[in-house]
Amino acid sequence: MIDLKVNAVQKSFGGLHVLKGVTFQVQGAELIGLIGPNGAGKTTLTNVLDGAIKPSSGTVYLNNARIDHLPPYQVAQAGLGRTFQVTRAFRRMTVLENLYVPALAMSAGKSQKDFQAQAMEILEFLTIDHLRNEYGRALSGGQQKLLELGRLLMLDPDIIILDEPFAGVHPKLMEIIYRYIHRVNDAGKAIILISHQMESIFTLCRRLLVLNYGDLIADGDPETVKNDPAVIEAYLGEEDDRSGIGSAQLGAPGNA
Amino acid sequence: MRRQIPAIAGSLALGFLAAFPLVYGAADYDYIMHLWITAFFYAILASSWALLAGYAGQFSFGHMAFMALGAYTTGLFNNYFYLTSAATGTCFEIPFGSWYFVVLDPIGISATPFSCLDAAREAWAGNVVVKKPSLWFGILFGILVGGLFGWLIGRLVLRLRAAYLALFTLGFSEILRSVLSAELNITRGQAGLELDPLFPNGITIFGAVFDATDKLPTYYVMFALFLACIAIMLALERSRFGLFVRSLREDEDAAAALGVHTVRYKVLVFVVTSMIAAAAGAVQAHYIGIITPNILIILQMALVVAMAVVGGLESIIAAAVGAMVLYFLLEFLRNSFTIGDVTVDMTTWRLVFFGALVMLTLRFQRNGLLYPLIESCTRSGVAEETVAKRVAGASASEDAEAAK
Numbered sequence: 001m002i003d004l005k006v007n008a009v010q011k012s013f014g015g016l017h018v019l020k021g022v023t024f025q026v027q028g029a030e031l032i033g034l035i036g037p038n039g040a041g042k043t044t045l046t047n048v049l050d051g052a053i054k055p056s057s058g059t060v061y062l063n064n065a066r067i068d069h070l071p072p073y074q075v076a077q078a079g080l081g082r083t084f085q086v087t088r089a090f091r092r093m094t095v096l097e098n099l100y101v102p103a104l105a106m107s108a109g110k111s112q113k114d115f116q117a118q119a120m121e122i123l124e125f126l127t128i129d130h131l132r133n134e135y136g137r138a139l140s141g142g143q144q145k146l147l148e149l150g151r152l153l154m155l156d157p158d159i160i161i162l163d164e165p166f167a168g169v170h171p172k173l174m175e176i177i178y179r180y181i182h183r184v185n186d187a188g189k190a191i192i193l194i195s196h197q198m199e200s201i202f203t204l205c206r207r208l209l210v211l212n213y214g215d216l217i218a219d220g221d222p223e224t225v226k227n228d229p230a231v232i233e234a235y236l237g238e239e240d241d242r243s244g245i246g247s248a249q250l251g252a253p254g255n256a
Numbered sequence: 257m258r259r260q261i262p263a264i265a266g267s268l269a270l271g272f273l274a275a276f277p278l279v280y281g282a283a284d285y286d287y288i289m290h291l292w293i294t295a296f297f298y299a300i301l302a303s304s305w306a307l308l309a310g311y312a313g314q315f316s317f318g319h320m321a322f323m324a325l326g327a328y329t330t331g332l333f334n335n336y337f338y339l340t341s342a343a344t345g346t347c348f349e350i351p352f353g354s355w356y357f358v359v360l361d362p363i364g365i366s367a368t369p370f371s372c373l374d375a376a377r378e379a380w381a382g383n384v385v386v387k388k389p390s391l392w393f394g395i396l397f398g399i400l401v402g403g404l405f406g407w408l409i410g411r412l413v414l415r416l417r418a419a420y421l422a423l424f425t426l427g428f429s430e431i432l433r434s435v436l437s438a439e440l441n442i443t444r445g446q447a448g449l450e451l452d453p454l455f456p457n458g459i460t461i462f463g464a465v466f467d468a469t470d471k472l473p474t475y476y477v478m479f480a481l482f483l484a485c486i487a488i489m490l491a492l493e494r495s496r497f498g499l500f501v502r503s504l505r506e507d508e509d510a511a512a513a514l515g516v517h518t519v520r521y522k523v524l525v526f527v528v529t530s531m532i533a534a535a536a537g538a539v540q541a542h543y544i545g546i547i548t549p550n551i552l553i554i555l556q557m558a559l560v561v562a563m564a565v566v567g568g569l570e571s572i573i574a575a576a577v578g579a580m581v582l583y584f585l586l587e588f589l590r591n592s593f594t595i596g597d598v599t600v601d602m603t604t605w606r607l608v609f610f611g612a613l614v615m616l617t618l619r620f621q622r623n624g625l626l627y628p629l630i631e632s633c634t635r636s637g638v639a640e641e642t643v644a645k646r647v648a649g650a651s652a653s654e655d656a657e658a659a660k
Binding site: 077106 | 496499500502503505506507509510511512513514515516517518519570635638641642645646648649
């Protein structure tokens with residue numbers, strides 16, 4: 001069973017403490033939302049988890065293997081994949097080549113031909129199969145997001161971190177991303193979803209983690225988190241400042 | 257059919273180049289052969305730099321330094337290492353079976369050098385066999401030394417990108433040039449280190465005898481080296497290596513997050529391209545017969561960069577052809593001409609035209625002049641295929657909606 005343990009992870013940049021001892025665990029095919037105001041440390045936490053930056057202290061274990069000291073490619077091979085907040089498709093490589101990169105990186109001795117059928121199935125699912133021979137730069141922003149998601153399917157990790165997958169995406173493409181999330185989750189993979197779109201978070205996720213200035217201030221089901229005073233304060237400020245706003249800004253389950 | 261054009265054109269060009277020395281018979285035969293040999297040399301350098309910079313995104317300005325490492329390694333090997341059938345007693349030597357592997361003392365810059373081996377020869381009075389190891393071992397060592405330094409530089413620049421990488425490698429190149437100039441007791445500095453020709457005793461090919469100064473054998477050696485280097489690079493380009501180094505160029509962090517061992521491939525591309533540059537340098541050094549530290553001046557590096565840029569950085573073939581075309585162009589532009597009473601001295605002005613061509617290419621045709629032509633053939637039909645599939649997909653959706 002998938003088991004990600006994050007223990008007291010701290011990260012400082014000079015005098016700036018971006019993560020202040022974050023601890024949580026992901027077990028099995030959970031679908032978790034990671035939320036927090038801008039500057040809360042969400043992307044830094046993602047970078048620590050995927051090995052892009054090393055934590056100042058604390059440990060990260062994936063399936064009982066310590067991964068916090070590993071470089072990103074080894075973390076990916078250990079079973080943790082991610083997308084980026086700003087889409088990072090390989091722009092001067094074709095759509096198919098974009099998909100072959102993780103597939104070949106994960107399997108020695110195989111060639112692009114061995115993955116052609118799988119890649120085409122994924123592109124059809126993402127509705128961008130007609131673009132298979134186009135360069136990444138020819139795709140729209142939304143299509144590039146889909147391409148990034150497709151690459152993760154080729155990587156086939158145990159845990160996927162999706163960093164703002166809905167940002168700037170047309171509603172039609174959002175439907176495809178919803179279907180993608182369900183497909184991955186139904187296949188027994190865990191997902192950590194980072195988004196400022198609360199409707200999507202509350203619709204999709206069964207558990208929420210809330211970061212605020214590097215502290216994990218809440219961890220629980222959406223309903224509990226939504227009514228957590230610390231979360232409301234983090235999002236809306238002091239009690240006196242939020243008269244009349246209520247918890248609407250945090251969204252409501254099922255209203256997407 | 258259109259997709260086959262580059263392959264057909266390539267085959268015709270190879271046939272032409274293979275037959276050229278045999279069918280060309282004009283009075284300027286040696287001069288034209290010299291141009292082709294040097295054009296192959298630059299084509300190897302430009303295409304390997306295209307693999308490093310255009311494919312892998314590693315904008316190194318130290319490529320000529322690796323070429324020089326190959327040239328100087330074989331040059332030093334050729335000048336300093338001997339095999340003797342008796343101990344000299346005066347040189348550094350290592351017993352090697354019934355032979356002695358002898359390393360000379362620094363030869364210095366004297367016009368009439370007298371080495372420790374010369375002293376031994378006087379004592380032996382002609383009773384001892386003295387011979388040089390095959391210069392091909394020197395070329396092989398040159399390639400290995402190039403690869404070793406490629407590995408070292410590749411490791412050192414792991415965290416450097418863009419301008420920092422360019423400046424670092426430029427620094428390495430200048431340091432090497434300064435060391436080669438400063439250590440003149442060993443390298444003879446600007447006095448130049450002389451090397452034996454590729455076939456010092458001549459060679460017989462299919463009954464035809466060629467002496468050491470004949471161009472034809474060297475033409476085929478350099479042509480074979482060119483073909484081998486291009487074949488190796490194309491094979492790498494089409495393998496996972498090619499895919500991964502291109503992903504490095506596009507986004508190193510994203511490639512790593514997708515499981516690509518970025519460090520390994522970054523170092524590997526430095527090693528491969530350095531070895532290729534060193535091989536070209538080593539063979540060319542034996543062809544020219546003398547090397548000085550000037551072979552790695554910044555102007556030479558700029559020439560290789562310009563050749564690759566004008567041909568097309570993102571294609572090994574385009575960079576190689578671009579190098580050949582530009583080299584011939586530069587050579588033929590040497591012919592001065594007069595307009596009325598004004599004489600245009602093209603020995604100087606040709607570089608101005610050359611610079612202008614590079615600037616115009618960068619401004620208006622950033623992918624080079626040749627690469628877009630190749631790409632328009634190899635990717636012909638892609639746009640039509642995309643549109644057709646999109647239309648077919650839209651029709652299928654409409655049918656599904658209607659069925660509902």
